Amino acid sequence: MQLSLSKSAPSRWVTVVALALAAATVLSGCASDSATGTDSSIALTPVAFALDWTPNTNHTGLYVALEKGYFTQAGLEVRVLPYSQSSPDALINAGSADFGISFQHAATFAAAAGVRNISVMSVLQHDATAIGVLASRDDIRSPKDLDGKTLGMADPSTTFPTEASDVIKNDGGTGEFKKITLGTSAYEALYAGKVDFTSAFTTWEGIDAALRGTPMKFFALQDYGVPDQYSVIVEANRAWTAKHPTATAQFVQALQQGYQFAADNPDAAAKILIDANPGAFENTELVYQSQKKLSASYLKDANGKVGTQSADTWQELADFLYGAGLLADEDGKPLTASLDTSTLFTERYLSEK
Numbered sequence: 001m002q003l004s005l006s007k008s009a010p011s012r013w014v015t016v017v018a019l020a021l022a023a024a025t026v027l028s029g030c031a032s033d034s035a036t037g038t039d040s041s042i043a044l045t046p047v048a049f050a051l052d053w054t055p056n057t058n059h060t061g062l063y064v065a066l067e068k069g070y071f072t073q074a075g076l077e078v079r080v081l082p083y084s085q086s087s088p089d090a091l092i093n094a095g096s097a098d099f100g101i102s103f104q105h106a107a108t109f110a111a112a113a114g115v116r117n118i119s120v121m122s123v124l125q126h127d128a129t130a131i132g133v134l135a136s137r138d139d140i141r142s143p144k145d146l147d148g149k150t151l152g153m154a155d156p157s158t159t160f161p162t163e164a165s166d167v168i169k170n171d172g173g174t175g176e177f178k179k180i181t182l183g184t185s186a187y188e189a190l191y192a193g194k195v196d197f198t199s200a201f202t203t204w205e206g207i208d209a210a211l212r213g214t215p216m217k218f219f220a221l222q223d224y225g226v227p228d229q230y231s232v233i234v235e236a237n238r239a240w241t242a243k244h245p246t247a248t249a250q251f252v253q254a255l256q257q258g259y260q261f262a263a264d265n266p267d268a269a270a271k272i273l274i275d276a277n278p279g280a281f282e283n284t285e286l287v288y289q290s291q292k293k294l295s296a297s298y299l300k301d302a303n304g305k306v307g308t309q310s311a312d313t314w315q316e317l318a319d320f321l322y323g324a325g326l327l328a329d330e331d332g333k334p335l336t337a338s339l340d341t342s343t344l345f346t347e348r349y350l351s352e353k
Contacts, residue, residue, distance in 0.1 A: 044077035045247045050088040050100030051080065055277045056204060057290040058101065058123060058232045060269045061259030061306070063276040070257050074250035089235065092117050098240045099251065104230040105159065108318050111344050114330040116238045119345035120252050121307035123232035123259065124298045130218035131164055132200035132209075134190065140197070143219050144173030151179045152186035152195030160199040162324055167224040190216075201231075203298065207289045227316040230309060231298070233345075241349075252307075252349035259306040263299040266291040307350050314341035 051059060062080070065071055071078045081097055088100035089110040099120070102110075107119055133140045140146065146168050151161060165175035182189050187205055189195045191214040200206055202218055209216045222228040234255065241248040262269035270291040274284050281287050301308045315338075321327050322338035329335060 042075070044072070044075055045244065045250075047071070047076050047078045047099060047247070047251055048097045049078055049080050050091045050097035051083045052088050052101040052103075052232075054083050055273065055280055057270070057273065057287060057294055060262040060273045060291060060294075061123070061255060063258075063273050064261050064269050065254050065258030067272045067276060068258070068261070070254035071251070074254045076247065076251055076254065078251070089115055089117060092235050092237050095237055095239070097237070099234055099236050102233050102235045104233055104314065104317055105321065107233060107235060107344060108314075108321060108339065108341070109327065111341075112327040112329060112335055112339055117235040118238050118241065118343075119230075119233045119309065120236045120241070120248070120349050121234045121256060121347075122230040122309050123234060123306075124230060124294070125301050125308075126231065126298055127220070127222055127226075127229045128201050128203045128231045128294075128298055129160070129199055130202050130206075130220045131167065131197055132190065132202075132206065132216040132218055133197045134193070135215040135217045137196070137217075143168045143171040143224060146177055146197055147173040147175070149177050149196035151177055152189045152198045153179060153181045154184055154186040154199065156181040158199065159321075159324075159326060162326065163221050163226050164197075164199075166226060166324075167219065167221055170225040190214075203290050203293050204286075207293065208283075208286055211283060211286055211289075227313075227320045229313060229317045233309075249349045253351045256307045256351055259299060262291065263295045263306050266295040269295075307347075309345045309347055311342060314345055317341075 049062065055063070066078060066080075081091075081100075087106070087110075088097065089102050089106055091097045092100050092102075093110070093115045101123070102117075102119075104119070107117065110117065131143060131146070133146075140149070143164075146164070151164065153160065161179055164177070168177070169175040180195065182195070186195065186198050187200070187209070190198050191209065191212065200209075200216060200218070206216050206218060234252075236248065267288060270288045273291070274281055274287055299306050318327070318339040318341045322335060325334055327335045327339065
């Protein structure tokens with residue numbers, strides 16, 4: 001599931017950062033220099049990793065790396081922090097986590113507001129979020145048909161209404177529609193016909209809808225003028241990477257190995273995710289199908305490699321968000337120039353294999 005921020009988000013972001021800074025006093029001991037592993041003769045470097053949501057297929061590579069011992073082999077003791085309402089971006093920035101899952105757009109908002117995290121690898125090479133409508137809606141053939149319809153939102157702070165409006169306008173519509181916030185019941189409302197469209201991860205909610213017998217059809221944002229983006233990324237605390245450059249490279253490469261395994265072996269990776277999180281998945285078929293779709297279309301770049309990032313993808317999204325008036329500084333004031341995103345990500349820690 002993807003969460004993002006709206007025009008009112010910059011002020012919310014400052015609040016989230018403050019809450020996470022307070023949380024740092026609770027989540028102690030996450031970034032100490034070393035810890036003793038099961039073999040007392042080997043000192044393992046502890047790493048705290050923050051999830052953005054409850055475990056799902058965006059996280060499969062992490063659980064593969066844990067189960068197959070890639071982190072231990074690299075001299076690391078990785079602890080997955082339980083999911084909380086605190087933003088991973090804020091937790092990482094506060095030093096309560098060393099690494100964690102985020103999204104390119106969320107990281108861009110955070111950077112505008114003064115957060116100094118750095119993206120060390122991508123997870124999804126493309127935006128998996130799309131406008132979702134019921135497949136049975138013959139009256140909605142393209143985005144312009146959404147004019148005057150009702151959007152059911154899971155998250156009231158999402159940028160999705162702005163993106164959807166642009167998509168509709170680029171398809172020849174006015175971009176005007178109604179909005180109601182329903183939380184996670186937004187999807188149930190769509191299935192029941194109480195709203196006309198919603199924001200959905202095609203690799204999760206889209207598959208879930210089909211398995212329920214209420215399939216969706218999708219309009220991909222990037223097909224209608226919204227820049228493509230790395231839906232999911234792995235961020236790091238910049239100070240931690242500077243203090244532990246070798247451990248950073250070891251962590252990133254072990255995690256990259258886990259995601260590469262997931263990309264190349266979707267069924268085996270899905271089983272690892274399920275086994276690592278007993279009782280978390282009501283329908284395991286959803287996990288298998290989701291992992292297959294991610295492995296086929298999202299995890300690998302054009303060369304078949306996972307984790308890579310490009311300057312163009314980062315800058316194009318920042319420019320789009322700036323042009324829409326969505327980027328603001330730590331005081332909530334709109335930026336007067338777009339962000340230079342060249343320092344927001346790095347590929348230096350990736351394996352060259």
